[in-house]
Amino acid sequence: LAxxxxxxxYxxxxxxxxxxxxLHILPHWNWKGREGEVTPVFVYTNHPSAELFVNGQSQGRRSKGKEGMERYRLMWNEVVYQPGELTVVAYDDKGQPVGTRTVxxxxxxxxxxxxxxxxxIKADGKDIAFVTVSVVDKEGNPCADxxxxxxxxxxxxxxxxxxxxxxxxSVEQFHLPTMKLFSGKLVVLVQSAERAGDITLTVKGQGLKTAKLKLSAQ
Incomplete structure (x- = not known):
């Protein structure tokens, strides 16, 4: 459903x-209390190799192997967590950079x-808009936790x-107008009525700025 x-x-x-x-990095990089602890980082990519940086410092380049898990992911198992930025640069089979991702x-x-x-959406009483709700900090960074x-x-x-x-x-019921975020996100389904007009979705959460979204049924 979500x-x-x-x-x-990925x-x-x-x-x-x-x-x-x-080019997908995991895990997210919000680990308060894990400062100084080893926190492995994996990357899923369709490119053959990539280099990982933690706050600008290279953690080395990894290439996909021919056996085991290394066929499917690039792994940096000795990364030490420190708040800031994870950046991965992907390379093609000629060693040229082809993509960058930062978390x-x-x-x-x-x-x-x-x-x-x-x-x-259609004003037929059946059509549905799927609205993704996310939480961000004041800089617009996703709050994955x-x-x-x-x-x-x-x-x-x-x-x-x-x-x-x-x-x-989760055992929360889908049809009730309340739900807890999971990994900083959820999806709300808004259904049209059998008449044309504007629709407003309002989402509230304690300590968060209320958000509104306008839709149209035609």
Whole structure:
């Protein structure tokens, strides 16, 4: 229901969709309390090699192997956690850089970001917009460890239909207008009414700036 890509999604994409550039770093880089501890970093990519940097310092270049897990991922098993930035630079089979990805340590959660798959839906009482809700810090960095309980309200020519956070262990009910974030995200489903007009989705969470999204049913 949620449709939120998890880490394993990028592994599959890097193997099965080589026409698209895949460069995914895991884990996220918000580990308060782990400063100075070894925290392995993996990269899923369709490119043969990559170099990892922690706060600008190279952790070495890795290339895919022919056996075991090294066929599917690049691994830096001795990385020591320190807040800041993880940057990975991917290289093609000629050793030329072809892509860069950076993950940053986020500050305190500040506001909600709403992104919809469509701004306009059919006014048939059945059509649904899927709205991804994320939490970011004041600089706009995703807060991947945010777990706020959110509340949803839909007004106008539509109604709240369901929510899902992608957490397989959650027992929260989809149809109730509240749900906890999982890894800083969830998805809200907004359904049209059988009439044309504007629809407004409002999302609230304690300590977060309230977010609103306008849709249209036509």
């Amino acid at each position: 449709g939120l890509p998890k880490d394993r999604y 592994l599959y994409r890097s193997r099965w969709n080589t026409q698209e550039n895949t 940053k340590t986020a500050g305190p959660p500040t506001r909600l970001v709403l992104e919809t798959d469509r701004r306009t 945010a777990a706020h309980q959110l509340a949803f309200e839909v007004t106008g020519a539509g109604a709240y239909r369901a929510a899902c956070n992608g957490d397989a262990t």
